[in-house]
Amino acid sequence: MKTTTDRTTDAIALEDEHTAHNYHPLPVVVASGEGAWVTDVEGRRYLDCLAAYSAVNFGHGNPRLIAAAREQLDRITLTSRAFHNDRLGPFVTELAALCGKDMVLPMNTGAEAVESGIKVARAWGYRVKGVAPDAANIIVMTGNFHGRTTTIISFSDDPDAHDDFGPYTPGFRMVPYGDAAAVDAAIDENTVAVLVEPIQGEAGIVVPPVEFLPELRALTRERNVLLIADEIQSGLGRVGATFACELVGVVPDLYLLGKALGGGIVPVSAVVGDRDVLGVLQPGQHGSTFGGNPLGAAVGLEVVRMLATGEPQERARALGAHLQDRLVSLVGSGLVAVRGAGLWAGVDIDPAIATGREACEALMRRGVLAKDTHGPTIRLAPPIVVEQADLDWAVDQLEAVLAELRG
Ligand SMILES: *Cc1c(COP(=O)(O)O)cnc(C)c1O
Numbered sequence: 001m002k003t004t005t006d007r008t009t010d011a012i013a014l015e016d017e018h019t020a021h022n023y024h025p026l027p028v029v030v031a032s033g034e035g036a037w038v039t040d041v042e043g044r045r046y047l048d049c050l051a052a053y054s055a056v057n058f059g060h061g062n063p064r065l066i067a068a069a070r071e072q073l074d075r076i077t078l079t080s081r082a083f084h085n086d087r088l089g090p091f092v093t094e095l096a097a098l099c100g101k102d103m104v105l106p107m108n109t110g111a112e113a114v115e116s117g118i119k120v121a122r123a124w125g126y127r128v129k130g131v132a133p134d135a136a137n138i139i140v141m142t143g144n145f146h147g148r149t150t151t152i153i154s155f156s157d158d159p160d161a162h163d164d165f166g167p168y169t170p171g172f173r174m175v176p177y178g179d180a181a182a183v184d185a186a187i188d189e190n191t192v193a194v195l196v197e198p199i200q201g202e203a204g205i206v207v208p209p210v211e212f213l214p215e216l217r218a219l220t221r222e223r224n225v226l227l228i229a230d231e232i233q234s235g236l237g238r239v240g241a242t243f244a245c246e247l248v249g250v251v252p253d254l255y256l257l258g259k260a261l262g263g264g265i266v267p268v269s270a271v272v273g274d275r276d277v278l279g280v281l282q283p284g285q286h287g288s289t290f291g292g293n294p295l296g297a298a299v300g301l302e303v304v305r306m307l308a309t310g311e312p313q314e315r316a317r318a319l320g321a322h323l324q325d326r327l328v329s330l331v332g333s334g335l336v337a338v339r340g341a342g343l344w345a346g347v348d349i350d351p352a353i354a355t356g357r358e359a360c361e362a363l364m365r366r367g368v369l370a371k372d373t374h375g376p377t378i379r380l381a382p383p384i385v386v387e388q389a390d391l392d393w394a395v396d397q398l399e400a401v402l403a404e405l406r407g
Contacts, residue, residue: 007041026364026371033060036386038369047394049363049370051383053201054233054344056264058306059385065263065302072298080289087297094304096272098242099255103278105271106292106300110232110258111147113269116286117195117228117256118151120271122171123280125192129224135190139225141177145202146195146230178208180215187219193226193254198244201233204377205339205346213250220253226277232258232269237384240317240342242307247341253277263303268296316343316384319391323380326395334402336376345380346373347398353405362404366397 011029029041036059038048051057058065072087079085092104105120107113121138125131140146140155153161154168162168173191175182183194198213200206220227229252234244236257241247243255254277258269267290271278290296306312320342327338327345337348349359356372363370363378370378382391 005042011041026360026369028364028369035059035061036383036390044367046364046367046369047382047386047390049368049380049382049394051381052264053259053371054236054238054381055259055262057237057260057384058263058303058312059383060264062263062385064306065265065299068298068302069263069265069295072295075294077295078290078293081287081292085292085294085297087294087301088292091297091301091304092292094301094308095257095261095270098304098308099272100251101255101272102275103273105278105281105286106297107269107271107288108267108290108296109147110256110269111149111152112288112291113232113256113258113271114146114152114195114230115149116271117230117254118193119286120254120273120278120280121193121195121226121228123285124226124277125190127280128276129192131190131192136192137171137173137188137190138192139173139175139183139186139194141196141200142174143177143200143203143206144174144195144197145200146197146232177203177206178212180212180219183216184219187223187225191223191225193228194220195228195230197230197234198248198250199234199239199341199344201344201379202373204348204374205341205344205379207339207341210248213245213248217250217252226253228252228254228256230256232256234341234344236260236303237307237312237316238342238344238381240320241313244341261300261303262296263299265299266296268300268303270300312384313342319343319384319386319388320345322388323391323395326392327380327398330395330399330402333399334406340380343382343384343386346377347380348376349378349402349405351376353402353407359401359405362401363397366401368394368397 030038031041032039039045095104122136125136146152151169155172156162173186175186229245231243254273262268335347336350339346356376356378360372
């Protein structure tokens, strides 16, 4: 008879044997989930403090989203955009309204939204701004994370993401994140866009100086350059607002959305902007077999309707303020820094006591799933539906782990 521990070991061995080793997961095998909690193959419960990198903002098995998906599963799931479907219109109309924009380019994954934003910006540069053929450049930031395609990793400064995948796509200029003067200096007559994460997620929840995005907005407007905000992880409620840009009163030319847009059910991403920019695309110039599919559109529509009430944003704001307060009180007791916005926190573990990975393993043993990012940093981003008592319990576990590690 198999013991419960065999179940975990066997499941991991089976997955590892035939999966490319492009991830290093924590040794937990999740079998089901509800709300902010998941259960492993041995029946142990964990509070999910990663929420699939914010793709599960509305919780596992969110009843409204599951109902929307179920209903659509029984009608039709995929038509391709060779034909119209009756879910795409309502989805793009309400998503555009949520963003205060005219048009939506529906795609699937985040990286595709970024790629699409780059193509739109270049086409806008040549057709509207009048940049010379093939001369366009786009300004990007140090520490960026925009996905994993060959073009996107061409402008990553993370060696793991970048090295050995060349030759690289040209046309990008990197400047220090948070430095508007450096962006200003890098812009020339061929610059078509500045691509920025309003808060850098993978870099460790790095919040730029408050004046950074407003300064970028002013100088991109002045120099006739598009401002593209990658809100794939920061957007759709996580930071206590619909968009992280909103926290500093900035409206970009293009929003790149993904992750939570698919409700944790299907991949749904989008580029959202006004007609003067997104309108440059003509039939045949861009596309995706699955982009705008009725199942994704039905789920995305329900996500947009939930956000249109403002309730998830308000909940993330209130819970986030509480979380930040509690985390700040741990600085000096095993944490060296806490950053964040809304229900999104990056905490730096004192490197003298443990790595981020070791702290995550210790948290896992206590029933909290979190993910390290870049060495000493742990990211905390539970589903927004988390109960405050559960959130407090998770911070208690972190406090206990830090005490253990301090010895
Ligand atoms: C996750 C992420 C992406 C890429 O999304 P995928 O769906 O994994 O392709 C792009 N930008 C940011 C800011 C992200 O966090």
